[in-house]
Amino acid sequence: MTTHDLEYDNPNAIEAHNMSVYYGSFRAVKDVSLAIEKNRITALIGPSGCGKSTVLRSFNRMNDLVPSARVEGQVLFHGENIYAPGVDPVNVRRRIGMVFQKPNPFPKSIYENVIYGPRINGWKLSRREMDELVERSLRGAALWDEVKDKLNQNGLSLSGGQQQRLCIARALAVEPEVILMDEPCSALDPISTLKIEELMFELRQHYTIIIVTHNMQQASRASDYTAFFLMDSDRTGQLVEYGSTSQIFQNPKDERTEQYISGQFG
Amino acid sequence: MSAQEQISVTSRTSEQARGQDVARLKWRHFKGRILSALGWFSILFGLGMLVVLIFDVINRATGIFSGGTNWLTWDFFNNFDSRFANRAGAKAAIVGTLYTISLTILFSFPLGVAAAIYLEEYARDNWFSRIVEINISNLAAVPSIIYGLLGLQVFARWLFLGRSILTGALTLALLVMPIIIVASRESIRAVPSSLRQASYALGATRWQTVWNVVLPQSIGGILTGSILAVSRAIGETAPLITIGALTFVPFLPRNILDIFTVLPIQIFNWTSRPQDDFRSLAAAGILVLLAILLTINALAIYLRNRYQKRY
Numbered sequence: 005m006t007t008h009d010l011e012y013d014n015p016n017a018i019e020a021h022n023m024s025v026y027y028g029s030f031r032a033v034k035d036v037s038l039a040i041e042k043n044r045i046t047a048l049i050g051p052s053g054c055g056k057s058t059v060l061r062s063f064n065r066m067n068d069l070v071p072s073a074r075v076e077g078q079v080l081f082h083g084e085n086i087y088a089p090g091v092d093p094v095n096v097r098r099r100i101g102m103v104f105q106k107p108n109p110f111p112k113s114i115y116e117n118v119i120y121g122p123r124i125n126g127w128k129l130s131r132r133e134m135d136e137l138v139e140r141s142l143r144g145a146a147l148w149d150e151v152k153d154k155l156n157q158n159g160l161s162l163s164g165g166q167q168q169r170l171c172i173a174r175a176l177a178v179e180p181e182v183i184l185m186d187e188p189c190s191a192l193d194p195i196s197t198l199k200i201e202e203l204m205f206e207l208r209q210h211y212t213i214i215i216v217t218h219n220m221q222q223a224s225r226a227s228d229y230t231a232f233f234l235m236d237s238d239r240t241g242q243l244v245e246y247g248s249t250s251q252i253f254q255n256p257k258d259e260r261t262e263q264y265i266s267g268q269f270g
Numbered sequence: 271m272s273a274q275e276q277i278s279v280t281s282r283t284s285e286q287a288r289g290q291d292v293a294r295l296k297w298r299h300f301k302g303r304i305l306s307a308l309g310w311f312s313i314l315f316g317l318g319m320l321v322v323l324i325f326d327v328i329n330r331a332t333g334i335f336s337g338g339t340n341w342l343t344w345d346f347f348n349n350f351d352s353r354f355a356n357r358a359g360a361k362a363a364i365v366g367t368l369y370t371i372s373l374t375i376l377f378s379f380p381l382g383v384a385a386a387i388y389l390e391e392y393a394r395d396n397w398f399s400r401i402v403e404i405n406i407s408n409l410a411a412v413p414s415i416i417y418g419l420l421g422l423q424v425f426a427r428w429l430f431l432g433r434s435i436l437t438g439a440l441t442l443a444l445l446v447m448p449i450i451i452v453a454s455r456e457s458i459r460a461v462p463s464s465l466r467q468a469s470y471a472l473g474a475t476r477w478q479t480v481w482n483v484v485l486p487q488s489i490g491g492i493l494t495g496s497i498l499a500v501s502r503a504i505g506e507t508a509p510l511i512t513i514g515a516l517t518f519v520p521f522l523p524r525n526i527l528d529i530f531t532v533l534p535i536q537i538f539n540w541t542s543r544p545q546d547d548f549r550s551l552a553a554a555g556i557l558v559l560l561a562i563l564l565t566i567n568a569l570a571i572y573l574r575n576r577y578q579k580r581y
């Protein structure tokens with residue numbers, strides 16, 4: 005693992021140090037420490053309710069939107085704790101984008117969907133620059149060829165897989181450094197799923213990707229690193245094992261990881 | 271646990287149990303038919319009464335069916351009230367109604383929608399917001415004459431606004447604001463939270479999310495609810511009588527601090543005069559009031575359809 009190499013240039017996009025997340029008095033996730041390498045795909049796996057989405061949402065402060073949620077410990081982004089006082093969650097979310105489980109395009113045109121982020125972030129763009137940004141983002145999400153003639157059509161008129169790629173394009177448009185994906189393929193058919201996986205491999209050159217998935221095949225074929233979570237008797241999620249995907253899937257150190265991967269529980 | 275389920279499943283499929291199920295199903299269908307028959311009767315009753323009422327009013331106002339005098343003439347719109355039925359018109363009342371309602375919308379709509387946005391999108395769920403919430407729902411059910419008393423004391427006396435259009439509009443605004451707030455909150459709450467999340471995840475602030483995502487999605491419902499609330503205010507008499515809106519106003523209001531009258535009060539006054547002709551005038555007034563109400567409701571439907579198509 006490269007996570008402990010101390011190079012001059014920090015190889016990690018995000019580091020969690022002893023992160024615990026509470027919903028009210030319920031501790032959903034306990035003492036998670038892991039480092040996410042830049043320009044790699046990291047998969048979070050584990051049984052339902054073990055806190056994968058919770059961990060993911062803690063990485064861009066989306067948990068702030070849940071009034072009862074509270075995060076302890078540190079999450080470092082560029083070496084700075086995003087939970088330090090004075091850090092604006094709006095700025096964090098601008099730089100760490102998110103794609104959700106269910107495609108959620110705005111009920112606006114495809115064009116408006118993509119340009120939404122740049123617009124609310126106050127980028128001063130000419131009409132041409134906007135057109136270029138929209139095209140670049142849609143190409144980045146491998147959607148351009150399918151929609152280039154109907155950019156003014158409502159985003160909701162697309163198929164589920166196309167909608168999800170539109171959501172990815174929308175996230176790309178604000179040029180984030182990290183993209184968090186929470187089961188982005190779970191509402192999609194196998195073909196669309198493969199498309200999104202191919203897309204992730206493309207995106208990896210420019211972005212760091214963290215993906216939550218229930219699909220073992222997906223984790224094993226589409227990710228570089230895998231983190232396995234499990235909950236204890238208090239239903240509190242913990243990080244059980246973290247390593248390169250090939251190691252986790254072929255040579256797991258923890259017995260529970262092996263059981264989970266071979267489909268014995270969860 | 272699963273063994274128990276097994277048992278109940280097998281017993282359901284037994285001959286006897288199936289017979290019971292069939293009998294129960296018949297009874298369930300029968301109950302459904304009774305209810306739909308009752309529903310039909312209620313609709314017919316309500317519609318029938320309404321049709322009779324409207325025919326009667328039209329006939330009284332225009333004499334169209336019985337060949338009487340037509341009171342709904344140009345004079346009716348252009349004359350002020352008078353002691354003589356053939357010279358009386360509703361000019362002051364119509365203008366007063368339009369003035370009052372415009373101001374009422376101006377005061378109640380922005381405030382009501384803002385309050386709804388605050389309660390839905392900003393307020394934390396604590397004892398304070400819960401008390402505010404309960405009270406707003408209760409306010410929506412308070413009899414309108416109470417608002418009249420409030421308006422009389424606060425606006426007319428304490429704020430020295432007198433029996434003016436402004437007092438009337440402020441009072442009516444208070445009356446409809448709870449309804450606007452409740453309707454707007456419903457509409458705002460119906461916006462899927464996945465859209466809000468999408469917006470926040472792109473780096474939008476709370477206000478940007480409200481303005482760009484929540485409001486466009488809910489504006490149709492907000493408008494419909496608000497316009498229905500306002501059309502309630504148009505027909506209100508009690509609170510305006512309480513604050514002393516006059517009936518005999520032989521001039522147009524020069525500004526919003528002038529005394530005024532509105533259609534419902536004018537109608538009320540005409541019906542209480544002894545001469546029969548005034549009752550026909552009242553019927554003409556009712557028709558005008560109905561026309562204004564229908565126009566506003568049509569506007570509500572138009573706006574709702576328009577925004578539902580856009581978003």
Ligand SMILES: Nc1ncnc2c1ncn2[C@@H]1O[C@H](COP(=O)(O)OP(=O)(O)OP(=O)(O)O)[C@@H](O)[C@H]1O
Pocket residue numbers: 027032051052053054055056057058059070072239
């Ligand atoms: N908004 C919330 N309020 C309270 N508790 C929550 C909230 N969101 C999640 N939890 C709780 O936190 C725990 C972890 O939930 P989380 O959604 O992170 O699990 P998950 O691993 O993503 O599960 P799944 O695979 O089913 O999506 C669960 O026990 C859940 O009930």
Ligand SMILES: [Mg+2]
Pocket residue numbers: 056057058186216
């Ligand atoms: Mg989840």
